[in-house]
Amino acid sequence: MPAQAERSLAHAYWLQNPGIQAVFSAIETGGDEARVVGGAVRNTLLSHDVPDIDIATTASPQDVMDRAARAGLKPVGTGIDHGTVTIVSSGFAYEVTTLREDVETFGRQARVVFGRNWENDAKRRDFTMNALYADRDGQLFDPLGGLDDCLAGRVRFIGDPDTRIREDYLRILRFFRIYAAYGSGDMDQDGLGACLRQRDGLRHLSPERIGHEMRRLMKAKLAATALRMMSECGLWEIATGGLARTSDYEALRSLDDLAPETRDPEVGLTVLAGFVREDLERIADRFRLSNAERKRMQAAWAAAKSLRTEETFPSATRFLYEFGRQGATDGLLAFAATALGQKTGLSADAVGDYLMDLRSSSVPEFPLKGADLLAIGCAPGPELGRVLAALRQRWIDSGFDADRGQLLDQARSGR
Structure with a gap:
């Protein structure tokens, strides 16, 4: 059973929303449990905005679909084969994923089975601060000691960093991005060393995934620190093909x-x-x-x-x-x-x-158009363009002060 942290998220505004409570009520039948996991918990603890909410559950994907529909909510099987269902409740989309365990890992192609063990689910996540769960009452569950890391701004891989990275090389960029957004103090040396050892794995990532992660990193408060370290480790050059x-x-x-x-x-x-x-x-x-x-x-x-x-x-x-x-x-x-x-x-x-x-x-905004010159008798054709260009330059030279009437007078006097 996961260790229970003493802190509570009962005060969280999003947890008091009837929409999310309706999702909990729909899923938690037949002995199944559901808990918010990852970013929403982390961001609330660190007083950051919560843009989206992920929920983990012991219920099977099909049970989640069926129960949500019976409760009058809108379930969408966005990734049902991989255990993920999106439930729309009170106009907000919640991503609900059945607990998972890796059986064999082939990079992102890991063979996954659904399970009911919260600690095993936590062990397949990336960083300790992202392996925090909260039930519908705000009670925290911290199976891997991620709470202290989260509150201290320590970005640490779960288990062996090299293994975590080989499961998905995007985690190299996520290590720097999560640090840039939530980190404090020096980067974790074990994690940094693993990123350096596994850096060639970045060459196997698609441009879309790299670009998406890098754009998110650059919005974070410690982006400059993270990017300098990436550059010094040779990661920026691999990711971008150039210097920084x-x-x-x-x-x-x-x-x-x-x-x-x-x-x-x-x-x-x-x-x-x-x-x-x-x-x-x-x-x-x-x-x-x-x-x-x-x-x-x-x-x-x-x-x-x-x-x-x-x-x-x-x-x-x-x-x-x-x-x-x-x-x-x-x-x-x-x-x-x-x-x-x-x-x-x-x-x-x-x-x-x-x-x-x-x-x-x-x-x-230049106050004249070609139609204005035609209206005062200027002939159409190349000469019209030359007159218009000359008037535009006079307007610029005037410090943009010449008005429409003055420019038209100049056009008439120049004919």
């Missing part, structure tokens, strides 16, 4: 209090990997980034490059007009990261002042 500017990234994250965008993977990857523009395409391909993510990185890189050619910051309106609100903000942060990382003399205060200007200034 970790000092620049640390400078970027030093601006966390100024701008939430410092945590965005697009900005972080631009700083870490964007030595030249082609690096952005390589990292985007490597991580299978979306077109929107690619475009945001390219805009940030171009805006940062333009700032490197300026002796002082350009006017906020001109910078906004050229790159848009997001491109200008991302570019400023990427530029500042490099300047601060290389100790060029730029101050964080100056960055903050310019960032405030970018946030408070309006993005200029």
